[in-house]
Amino acid sequence: MMPAQQQRPTLEEVAASAGVSRATVSRVVNNSPTVAPHLRERVEQAIRELGYRPNLAARSLVTRRTGAVGVVVAESAEFVFADPFFGPIVRAASRELARTGRQMVLLLAQDEQDHERIAQYLEGGHVDGALLFSLHRNDPLPEVAARLGLPVVLQGRPWDAGPLRHWVDNDNRGGGRTATRYLLEQGRSRIATITGPLDMPAAVDRLSGYREALGNQFDDRLVVAGDFRQESGEAGMRELLERAPDIDGVFAASDLMAVGALRALRRSGRKVPEDVAVVGFDDHAALDEWTDPPLTSVHQDIDGAVVQMVSLLGLMLDGEEAPQHVVLPTRLVVRASA
Incomplete structure (x- = not known):
């Protein structure tokens, strides 16, 4: 005769063991940041002691x-x-x-x-x-x-x-503002930007942050649109250099576009950061640390x-x-x- 299969612990049993509500257990299981640390610790201890695991097969039947x-x-x-x-x-x-x-x-x-x-x-x-x-x-x-x-x-x-x-x-507007302010603090006075696709809120917000930081120094001739891809960053940088050869700073709204901008600057004979400083957005460390020179970038989590x-x-x-x-x-x- 085979032993009866042990019944799985339920969410309600975890809640009773931890002395909290079912809703609190659900929030811990779903990794919600709204649970107080001491309650999270009690629930996690109860989960370990009871061996609780979500039973999606049973849930799906209901x-x-x-x-x-x-x-x-x-x-x-x-x-x-x-x-x-x-x-x-x-x-x-x-x-x-x-x-x-x-x-x-x-x-x-x-x-x-x-x-x-x-x-x-x-x-x-x-x-x-x-x-x-x-x-x-x-x-x-x-x-x-x-x-x-x-x-x-x-x-x-x-x-x-x-x-x-x-x-x-992520705070795209704040990131664009931080990048541009940093370039200003470094003494750059002709700061351009290569935007992402402007049918996406993230690109619009990064552009808004750039504009806010520049204030009355904003010049729409120093704005070109890209699509977050490397090729658009290179093409955008070439266009900016044709429009305004005296550019001394660039905020690219993605790291890939910043890599393209670095390539265009190098081909134009300009040195980075001596002639033109470049800041990207994303902080892909595996990419940014291997560019020449390594790329300053806005980190998003x-x-x-x-x-x-x-x-x-x-x-x-x-x-x-x-x-x-x-x-x-x-x-x-x-x-x-x-």
Whole structure:
């Protein structure tokens, strides 16, 4: 005769053992930052002692949930796998979702056909919720998710106060302001910028920070638009040098564009930082420390943003109250380029 299978501990049993509410246990499991440290420690101790693990199989029988979460990136596969911004996002999302017992489903959307395919996938009930990354203006996916009533967290602030109100962002405006002020403090007087795509709030906010820092020194002839890619940074830098050969500082709204700017400056015979100081945005250390010279850059907490996104989504899926938005601070990492 086989022994009876031991019953898994429940969320309620963990709450009783820790002397807290079920909602508090749910917040700890979903890594919410709103739990007081002493309560988090009690819950984590109870989880260890009881051997609690989320039982998504049992949950799915009751709630008809799949245990899967869509990670939707509104970019082409070529861009996603070439840009150092997206690798850490995918790794962090997979890690954090697995920690809560959920499976990641990666979905890439470049064009209208991709958007239709993903909309049909979401409508099919294959995922319980979604994390949306790199959205552009007029992207149809937020509207599709809202119509379906699908729990969604956005990476980056939305364009307007639409139906999807949960989002996590880094302080892009503050980062642009910090980078430009630093160049001013270094004695630079003709500071240009290469923006990201201006159909994305992150690019608009970084440009706004640049403008704020310059005040009445702002000159729209020193602004060119890029698309966050290296090639656009190089082309933008060439254009800026043609417009204003006396440029002595550049804020590029992504590290890849800053790398392109460095190449254009080198080919023009200018030295960095002696002739032109360059500051990027992202702080991809594996990239920035190997540029010539090493790149000064605004650090944004990519991993921390994904942790917060997964936490918010977990609370929403558990029926708990979740903050509508979280903004993480940025900071400047000074290297040799400025």
